[in-house]
Amino acid sequence: MLYPIQNDRRNKLDLSGIWDFKTDPDSVGEPAGWANGLPDSRPMAVPGSWNEQYEDLFGYLDLAWYVTRTFVPSTWQGQRVFIRVGSANYHGTVYVNGVKVGEHEGGHLPFAFEITDHVRWDAENGVAISVENELRPTRVPSGNMTSSMGMFASTPRTTFDFYPFAGLHRPVVLYSVPQTYIEDITVVTGIDGADGTVAITVTLNAPVTGQGTATLTGGSQPLQVPLSFKDGVAQATLPVPGARFWSDKDPYLYTLTVKTDSDRYSLQVGIRTIAVQGGHILLNGQRVQMNGFGRHEDFIASGKGLNLPLMVKDYQLMRWTGANAYRTSHYPYSEEEMQLADREGFLIIDEIPAVSLQFDTDENIAARLRVCLQQIDEMIARDKNHPSVVMWCVANEPMPRNLSLAGLEGGGPADPAEGPGKAMLETLLARARELDPTRLVTIVTVMGGPLSWMEQCDVIGMNRYWGWYVLGGELDKAQNRLEQELDAVWEKWGKPIIMTEFGADTMAGMHGHPDVMWTEEYQADYIRRHLKVAAARDFIAGMQVWNFADFAAVQSIARVAGLNMKGIFTRTRQPKLAAHVLREFWVKQPD
């Protein structure tokens, strides 16, 4: 799944802008021919979630239609034309000039359909996309489960703690490629002393024989290898003597250009390796700490829609705290984000939308497994060439049936979800490993979940809320329990641990002496203690605060004004006191 580009062989037309929009709660749109134009509509920005653009759409998650028109020039004629949607949450159906060309399940990942035969050259073409985001138990992530969250029940009825924003969240583009085109490129980099290697596999769309070249620029001189295609596939390795390796401190990028008789494609390459050794993560053979945040794609008005100025600002703020890493909690972020991370030197844990997986009935588990596998396939196909992506995360907080926040496993009867959970999680980890043996794999574990679910991970991700959901207001005791638990997990598995979440809801501007829960002082103290606990443990490979910024969650008694307020920054990106604590620990400041 290559990112569409414009060059001398390929074309790209970005349809971002204001589209026509109409809700369709009774599903009358298709038979009524809305794919050819909406009977009446209102303006809607694409990319963007629809929920915050109009007050009456805030809680609307059912079917809705987006329609636009675009001119396609005849200079594209003779090429193959595709429509590509960056993300339609949750289910999208695409029509071109009234003809249904395909549909896709699952948000946050791109999909494309060939539309060559439906294009009108040198004329307006109609593009319609219907999107719906119903919460269902068999979807990933799931909603509308029969089990209730007791006093924490929420509106809408998600199983997860973020607003289920709906719509076309990323750009919709038309692109064209030659008849015989480069369908995929896989780059794997290696290091041998001071030298690098760039191993390339190029796949064409047809099983043809032919020649090509791969050229790497950005070093002292261009390096080139010939490509010999057999059955549409060519493989070659470029040695890079005296390479400049990609890292969080020096995110150096080379440019790889693959050329065939008919096509040309360029992408950025960072030469780096990632591995684990004992309790450490090694980047290019050197120990690295992955410090930063769990985040969300979330902002006022744009919801989960691509927001480029916000993205640039967030990277600047993360750097200001001294962070060098983050997790794409709880779904793959935009491709533009990944490109920026390559360029800015962030280390990413890339996560599928498997939040709070439940292990209830065999039927439901099988349905979710199918979706999760598809999401892993699509995420790895999309992100496998980004040097910034160092780890695949196949689940966030899979849930035991009887969650007890008491912490360490043991003592009580085995949870009925333990067996089915382990089977499913290990299937997901194995799939990620099989598709990409060059990166690390993990699942992010919930407090009180079975320790056995960690067994097959390269790195153990632990979300722990000692001092918030458990022992709130009792930071001495909380710290003690955290220390015990971290030591026990290390003793059991001997693998690097990243605290993938720890945090305290904090109302910006609320102060307390003594520092009680919800005050800025409490959050600052809570974070400081966690960072000190980690600093004293060699096997902690990263500390990722929950969350980078306050974000839209669901309505419940646990979420003031529908916000999760564990942000180090507010939703409008103003720092809370704890941001300065992070700087104390993560930025080595001159006196």
Ligand code: BDP
């Ligand atoms: C964890 C979840 C995360 C929540 C967070 C919280 O992984 O999505 O937002 O807790 O409660 O359980 O703040």
